[in-house]
Amino acid sequence: MKIFAIRNEEDENRKDLGYLIYYEKPRRFYIELPDDADPWETPLILSSCLKRGEKTISAYWSKVWVQQRIIPSDRQNLGRILKDNGLDSYDEFKLLTMTDGRCSQDYYYITAVSEKNLPDFIKKRSKKKIKSVFPLEKNTFLISFQDDSVKKYSLQDLVGTDRRFAPVLNNGDIFRSVKVEVGGYGICWGENLCISREKLYTVGKKIPLTWSEIQSFVSNSTLDSAQAAAELECSKQNIDDLVKRGKLHSVKEGQRYRLFMKSEVEERRWK
Template sequence: MKYFEIRSDLPDDEKLYGVVIYNEKRDEYLVELPEDLEYKDAPILLDKAIIDGTYTLGPRVSHLWIEQRVVPIDRQNIGSILNAAKLDEYNEFELLKHADGRCAQDDFYLKPIPAKAMPIDICSRLAKRIKDYVLLPDLKIIVFFRNGETRLCDLNKLQDKYFWINYLTINENFYYSLHLVTSGYGIAWDEKRFISCEELYSIGKQQDITYDMFKTFIYQRTISTTGVCDALDCSRQNVNDLMKRDKLHSVKDLDNTKMFLKSEIDERMG
């Protein structure tokens, strides 16, 4: 993971305008805005989140903002630009770093920071990141948060905000294609359909796990050794080596396979 502060080149401007989080494995961006940032000061395109009452921007909007700050691949002099950046081929993230995320439309730039330098208000959101989940068939989802809480989240409560929620269950395969976004910052069905961990936490109610919910969790969120090999594109020998090095942990050992939590595999994938 790479972290960048959004700063301004304007004289005497020490304000923090956000943090860009880049997941190298997934080639995915997220933007976190500080809670004291006002709508009038926020970078264009990112300001809508403040109106919506959320400070976590999903992968789609975050990437749209990043795209505006990178030389497009069809630029007439792209060869010279790549040479100047010492790149053999077009690489969006490397070009973003090379130009410090600057663009002609505003005064913002990106400043690399270590993870431990994340602002306190943004760090507090990290406790509300998603550790795992169980998707139920009626637009409800059990969410296990990293602060130890388990909440039942009714997605119907977000229908006024996200019209597409009404259509999620039309296609069962699509409905259950839900996945965790970078490091548990939210859930998504595709790049346009994203719900942040912050939003899920706010609509969720504390939930005790029933037996049926537990069975659903086992069915949805565990994976065999073969599935791990496919997900990580590695051999069984590699899986065993990860276990020996305490990098991977099985939850049950069977005669011909082992069972793992999908959330741990997702974490390794980024």
């Protein structure tokens, strides 16, 4: 993760107007604006988000801000420009840092900062980042946050009449494909269909359990095929046969593994 302060060259005090955070592997940008950010000081696109009450700028709008400050990907002589700058391919992050984020349209620039020097408001927001999402039945799911709180949600209640989410609501497989957005900034189905951490943290039904307790429950309540075979004092082939005959039911399986509820395996021992 790389972090940069956003500043204005015309400001003698070099005030940090925001922070650009870049996740290297997924190549994802996010911008955090201060709680007391002034729309008149904030870069134009980011100011528009601020006026909507958004202080954590989404990956989409953060990337748009970055793209406005670098050579566009459809530039006619792009190949020559990249070669002259020692680049083998179009890399938004490298192009941005080569000029410290400067462009001819304004006086903003970026400067690297250490993670340990991040202001308190970002550290406070980090506690609201999403740690895990666990899909349940009927388009409901659990979310755990960095502060170890857990909440339950109905996707229908969250998105209302937003038609973009219709495929998710109408297809269980798509619904269960939900992922935590890079950096814990939300949950998403694909790159563009996302729900922000701010919205999720402020709504939902709080579950009187911590995520650590839920993890402990899952860990202590499931067995893999080898553990189930040991519990039933049989071979893994016998376990496979029980599954085929519907005498034992896996709760999750992949190409090379199956997980079973410990209680069902123990009940099998009684028969």
